[in-house]
Amino acid sequence: MAKNYTSKKRTIEDLELIATKIREDIIKSLEKAGSGHSAGPLGLADIFTALYFDIMKHDPKDPTWDQRDIFILSNGHCAPVLYTTLAHAGYFEIAELSTLRKFGSRLQGHPERERLPGIETTSGPLGCGLSQAAGMALAMKINKDYHRWIYCTLGDGEQNEGNVWEAAMLIAKYNLHNVIAITDRNNIQIDGTTEHVMPLEDLRAKWESFGWHVIDINGNDIDSIIDATAMARSIVEKPVMILAHTIPGKGVDFMEGDYHWHGIPVGIEDVAGAPPKNEQAKSALHQLRTLEGKIRSEHE
């Protein structure tokens, strides 16, 4: 039975503030961990904020609620943004974020379902999330459970994996239109730009030819993210892929657009032209806390 659940509606400004806090905590926890991906998680903060603070039906106090919407992080290396968002949403204490990637922590380097409430599946090895979303949607179809949505983020580089396209075909075959996929189209992967490593374009045409409806959006604009998912829920004739164009390292000017940050934690390695270690981290936090100079930081 559905519980009496009403999501608290927030203004876009409120959501942007939450996204900023999430970015701050991603940087703090990565700095403490000393390793991990920073660019992807920072680029995804707006999408995660929109999902967990506006779009999805979920209850942090009851993570296995049988009527919840489901979120699958197929790009498991972006765990920091998921952990930080879950903490801010109330799944666990924000203080626990400082244990990221440490021995004994529930916040493993890549997320594990069995260890932390709110994690729907284990991920990290790429290309498997969309298939699991498909399996969940099939189970809902068998159960005649038509009121739930499954949101799945994928990396763009991840789409080098054949498993993704196997899932794409199956989801279209069974028209599992309650699966809403979101590609983090940030154009970077570990060895460089996606178009250099293994060209993905024309990515829209690829998904369309696999039988999907494709929506291109600015993935760093919360309003657009909310609009696109609303439209995706209204399209029942096809599954929907949202190509969310994001800026890697969004919110930190010396990170934005530089693929070196994909696998380098803040404050660990000097990047040419960047300030030294601690100064770098401080500068990053300062930019975030001030919304790139737009507001006064509460820490100043």
Next chain:
Amino acid sequence: MNNLHLVDLTSGEVKMEPIRKGFGRGLLEAGKINDQVVALCADLTGSTQISLFAEAFPERFIEVGVAEQNLVTVAAGLAAMGKIPFTSSYAAFSPGRNWEQFKTTACINNQPVKIVGSHAGLYTGPDGATHQMLEDIALMRCLPNNVVVVPCDSVEAEKATLALAADKRPGYIRLARDSSAVLTTDKTPFEIGKAQVFSEGSDVTIVACGTMVYQALQAAEQLFLDGIDAEVINMSTIKPFDAVTLIQSARKTGAVITVEEAQINGGLGSAVAEALGEEFPVPLKRMGVKDRFGESGTADELLNHFGLTSSHIAIQAHAIVKNK
């Protein structure tokens, strides 16, 4: 000799049936017992015998096409929602091609995704090396949480399928294509994790799994005439491994032979060697495919070629007993 209600192999003609047939019947039955059981196939519905289930429960059957990576990951999604998915293909492709997906989404998640590996081993016959999966036992045995079952005949396969359907862990069941002897009956007990002494003896222990159990029993008959009293253990569960039954037997006989139609590295023989080596070292001979790939031929021709017939086992038994 025992109360396992085995078929008397010495009287009359032995019934032959492919082990995969028993899986097909077992899955159909599991589907009737529990409506959470679902089945997925990768374009091999008839030959893996999952067709019986698909015809009876079309709404619980998913055809994923020739896509083994998708096969297990879609199943993982179903399992996350409380389903008990059985995924079938040839063992060469599943788990041959999707091992990492199974590890990550079924085993680390610790949920009941079942891989049904049909056409495993030399009984695949003329299809040749690419389709004769010989590495599956090793691949599946090293995964935490996973259960590995290699039934000795079609009747045991039926029971093993029902047992796996009732088990909350991930699992692998190894099936053979060609007909093999039916040794057990409906009354023969089966329990995951429990080896059974199919024939008692005091001179040497022959531990076998799958189609090799029949060869081992035949060898024991032959050895009896030669004055050697061989004990035959059906090690139908490879993981969790029943070291207790093994060690008990080894204490009695003081010599062990293992037989499997799989790679000698990492399979049943390795599991036995590990247990004996740590707990009760005795002379040991491992029989299997010795670090080579298979090839086309009939099952009989291949068993003969790779030295895995009852006569080959008897020769090894003589040698190990002599040197005890």
